[in-house]
Amino acid sequence: MQFINKIVTKIGAKRREQIQFFMKNGISVQKNELKNLLETAQNTEWGKQYHYEKIKDYQTYKTNVPISTYDELKPYIEKIRRGEKNVLWASDIKWFAQSSGTTSDKSKFIPVSSESLENCHFRGGKDLIILYSNSFPESNLFKGRALAVGGSRQIQNINNNLYYGDLSAVIIQNLPFWANFIRTPAKSIALMPEWESKIEQMAATTARQNITNISGVPSWTLVLIKKILEITGKKNLSEVWPNLELFMHGGVSFTPYRKEFEKLIPSAGMRYMETYNASEGFFAMQDDLSQAGMLLMLDYGIFYEFIPMSDFDKGNINTISLENVEVGVNYALVISTNGGLWRYLIGDTIMFTETNPYRIKITGRTKHFINAFGEELVIENSDRAITLACELTSCTVNEYTAAPVFMSENRKGAHEWLIDFSVPPTDLKIFIHELDTALKSLNSDYEAKRYKSLSLAEPIVKIAKPNLFYLWLKKNNKLGGQHKIPRLSNNREYLEDLLTLNNQI
Numbered sequence: 001m002q003f004i005n006k007i008v009t010k011i012g013a014k015r016r017e018q019i020q021f022f023m024k025n026g027i028s029v030q031k032n033e034l035k036n037l038l039e040t041a042q043n044t045e046w047g048k049q050y051h052y053e054k055i056k057d058y059q060t061y062k063t064n065v066p067i068s069t070y071d072e073l074k075p076y077i078e079k080i081r082r083g084e085k086n087v088l089w090a091s092d093i094k095w096f097a098q099s100s101g102t103t104s105d106k107s108k109f110i111p112v113s114s115e116s117l118e119n120c121h122f123r124g125g126k127d128l129i130i131l132y133s134n135s136f137p138e139s140n141l142f143k144g145r146a147l148a149v150g151g152s153r154q155i156q157n158i159n160n161n162l163y164y165g166d167l168s169a170v171i172i173q174n175l176p177f178w179a180n181f182i183r184t185p186a187k188s189i190a191l192m193p194e195w196e197s198k199i200e201q202m203a204a205t206t207a208r209q210n211i212t213n214i215s216g217v218p219s220w221t222l223v224l225i226k227k228i229l230e231i232t233g234k235k236n237l238s239e240v241w242p243n244l245e246l247f248m249h250g251g252v253s254f255t256p257y258r259k260e261f262e263k264l265i266p267s268a269g270m271r272y273m274e275t276y277n278a279s280e281g282f283f284a285m286q287d288d289l290s291q292a293g294m295l296l297m298l299d300y301g302i303f304y305e306f307i308p309m310s311d312f313d314k315g316n317i318n319t320i321s322l323e324n325v326e327v328g329v330n331y332a333l334v335i336s337t338n339g340g341l342w343r344y345l346i347g348d349t350i351m352f353t354e355t356n357p358y359r360i361k362i363t364g365r366t367k368h369f370i371n372a373f374g375e376e377l378v379i380e381n382s383d384r385a386i387t388l389a390c391e392l393t394s395c396t397v398n399e400y401t402a403a404p405v406f407m408s409e410n411r412k413g414a415h416e417w418l419i420d421f422s423v424p425p426t427d428l429k430i431f432i433h434e435l436d437t438a439l440k441s442l443n444s445d446y447e448a449k450r451y452k453s454l455s456l457a458e459p460i461v462k463i464a465k466p467n468l469f470y471l472w473l474k475k476n477n478k479l480g481g482q483h484k485i486p487r488l489s490n491n492r493e494y495l496e497d498l499l500t501l502n503n504q505i
Contacts, residue, residue, distance in 0.1 A: 147183075
């Protein structure tokens with residue numbers, strides 16, 4: 001085991017030097033990434049349309065090329081899916097990561113080039129191990145297997161040469177042969193399309209293995225953990241996997257889930273490492289587990305731009321580059337990638353925790369917020385407030401969603417919360433008070449609107465029946481994968497549907 005650690009350390013030495021370089025020279029590295037992207041794509045249909053051969057700097061790039069959403073890029077992506085070449089990217093596109101996102105029922109098909117697989121997604125996975133092993137040279141990570149809790153869409157043929165599936169399926173299908181000696185479960189289980197059967201098979205198989213690390217979305221990983229404890233009869237996961245030491249998580253904030261994980265994995269040696277990995281690319285990871293910020297990975301073939309959310313909310317989508325970002329400002333993220341996404345508004349919001357080096361945290365979604373009364377509540381606020389309220393009232397939350405209660409002639413505005421408690425508070429009124437107090441302390445706009453309840457009344461909290469959110473996802477064919485509960489919504493569409501189902505259970 002120590003021998004394997006030494007091999008990883010030796011192989012990773014050069015890569016650590018490269019990481020150290022972009023940590024110190026982030027702006028110049030990003031300028032070079034943009035230059036390489038433009039040169040590679042200048043003879044594509046898109047590159048010719050926007051005269052990439054004439055673009056020599058960022059200012060010209062942002063002036064000449066429009067901000068794109070999926071809808072703007074979809075006609076070009078459809079051409080690639082029909083087999084046309086050299087449309088958005090110079091090399092052949094054979095794979096598409098299918099994603100429904102968190103707010104739309106319609107699938108998105110994100111092009112995955114060989115460059116984005118090798119230089120972004122795979123490099124991100126390798127860098128996770130390199131950075132972790134460097135921080136913890138005594139690690140037993142290679143003593144056992146790596147459990148990947150992936151998605152639930154199988155690889156499908158578009159035609160004989162083009163394929164699609166969710167990102168985890170695309171990655172599993174393209175992994176080098178040696179990776180299959182390390183990861184679990186087997187492809188036959190990992191790529192099962194029916195989520196509930198897949199969880200049963202994963203639990204039955206991995207419960208007998210020596211798992212040292214897990215990667216996955218926290219909510220779905222919890223489902224698997226509870227199934228494993230159910231079939232083994234063990235009290236906690238440390239009894240099943242005594243050598244488990246690392247959970248690499250992403251997709252949603254870990255804050256509301258941490259307490260539950262710590263209860264189910266009581267090992268003092270357990271560590272948690274946050275990643276920011278999406279269908280569109282691998283963007284960031286924790287390089288220092290003592291702080292919450294994730295290192296923005298600047299040499300993955302991705303060029304980053306940022307829109308201050310204060311401007312975005314007003315309809316101003318003027319972007320800035322890395323050299324002009326500030327700590328503590330909420331930004332909408334815009335990316336240009338080696339998969340052919342150009343000035344793509346991914347829909348996530350981030351905030352820099354520091355700029356030397358550039359570290360970030362995810363704050364939410366451009367469309368997942370509540371701002372019905374000018375309160376500008378984002379997911380970072382709600383996750384933290386839920387955690388604080390739970391700590392003060394000795395309860396635990398599995399899932400939650402919230403939406404506005406709009407003002408009427410006889411009613412003030414409010415926020416209505418539907419919460420699934422694994423351990424409910426002894427007094428719901430006290431929990432509501434602590435939730436409200438926490439939101440005031442975290443968000444000055446919310447606090448101002450709550451002043452003497454003039455425009456915003458105290459939160460309304462309703463308790464979800466057991467498994468409500470799971471059943472809602474199942475009803476909407478969203479079990480597994482990257483599907484998530486919409487934490488915040490500026491309308492009541494999701495909440496009303498959930499409340500209706502809650503009354504039917």
